[in-house]
Amino acid sequence: MGMELHVGVDSEKTVVSAYPLRSRSGRIRRTRVGTLVETSPCAPSGRTLEQRVVFAARVALPLLFVSAVAAAFGFSWWLAAAGSAGLVGYVWRRQARAAQIAAFAVPRDEALPQAERARVLWTAAERTAFDGALASSRRVRATWPALAGMVDPVLADRSLTRALDELATVLGRRQELRRLRADLSGVEVADIPVDSPARAAVIEQAERADALWRETGAAADRILASIETAARAGESFLRERQVAATARYAERTLARVTGTPAAAESGPELADRTEAVIAAYRDLAV
Missing domain, CATH: 1.20.5 (Single alpha-helices involved in coiled-coils or other helix-helix interfaces)
Known part of the structure; x- marks a missing residue:
């Protein structure tokens, strides 16, 4: 992956590329957050x-x-x-x-190395998975200003963008495997002799496709879980810190009203949550 990751989502596909995306029709708008550049379609003007x-x-x-x-x-x-x-x-x-409905052009990057080519997700399942990861990544980034001192935003940004890039690659493979498994499942071998090399080859390829399907599914689930865990850990820490601040304020207010000294502050629970946040980002970087 290069220094940037460009992501575009329109009504028919999701495009993930290391290079800026272009529109096939309509207008687009780019929003940069760190090394992630989200390109969004603009609504048609409606002019006849x-x-x-x-x-x-x-x-x-x-x-x-x-x-x-x-x-x-x-x-x-x-x-x-x-x-x-x-x-x-x-x-x-x-x-x-x-006035046109915006749609992204499919990058023509056949001359580039395989690792630098754009990933285009067409199938609904893969698009939904990536869209969910993209939404979770926004939640992760939203917690960074309040996690200053705990999380290095530069390293976290690179780790998060790399995770999205890897997820797009895995989902692209699953998309191809989905089509291949559908093609293989449509092959009728019942009337072919059991000892036929063609029948054995089809069965072997179907088993390989199933194994890769399970492997890519596990990889996608791991990446999705790591992004979601980082989002929940940061949000949970911030909510708990807000609750703790409210409790301390109430304690000081009650102590002032009643004339009794406030209890000494201790935060083992927040310390545990801090470790959970750091562990979540450590898993994200793996």
């Missing part, structure tokens, strides 16, 4: 063809007037007209693209 024509005409009329004035003062009329036409064309293209 007639509305776009009217808008382009409103832009063109003042430009024609400016071109005529420039020609009257001795400037090259064709240069002004060409510039005006180019500007109107640019506005028209922007308006037309904004």
Whole structure:
């Protein structure tokens, strides 16, 4: 994985790449958080063809007037007209693209090494799994400002991005295995002799596919669990720290009201939670 991970989710697929994503249609918006760059589709503008024509005409009329004035003062009329036409064309293209439903282009990276190619998830199960991991990663990142001193945000960011990258690779393999297992399950071997090499080959490949299916499933579950554990550990620690602060405030208030000294503060439970947070991030980096 490179220094960045670009993730784009549209209505038909999820694209994960080490390089910036491009749109096939519509407009997109990029949001960077550390080494993760999320690219989101923008909603269509809703402008009809007639509305776009009217808008382009409103832009063109003042430009024609400016071109005529420039020609009257001795400037090259064709240069002004060409510039005006180019500007109107640019506005028209922007308006037309904004009216489209956004969709990401599938990266054409066949010339790149296998490890640097984009992963495109089409199947619903794999997309749902990755979307869940992406949502959990946002929860993890949201806890970092309050965990200053406990978690190195730079190292944690790299570990979290690497986990998402590895998950995309594993889910891409599962997507291919899902299709392969479906193809193999559709092969009829009942009427083929038991000692046929073709039948033995199909059965062998089906067993290999099943073994890889279980292996990739275990790997995906491990990564998903590590991200979710880090999110829950951080959120639980923050909630418990807030509750502890409220309890200390109440204790001091009651001591002031009753005139009795407050008990000495001790935090073994929070110390245990601190270790849980650190352990969760240690597992995430594995």
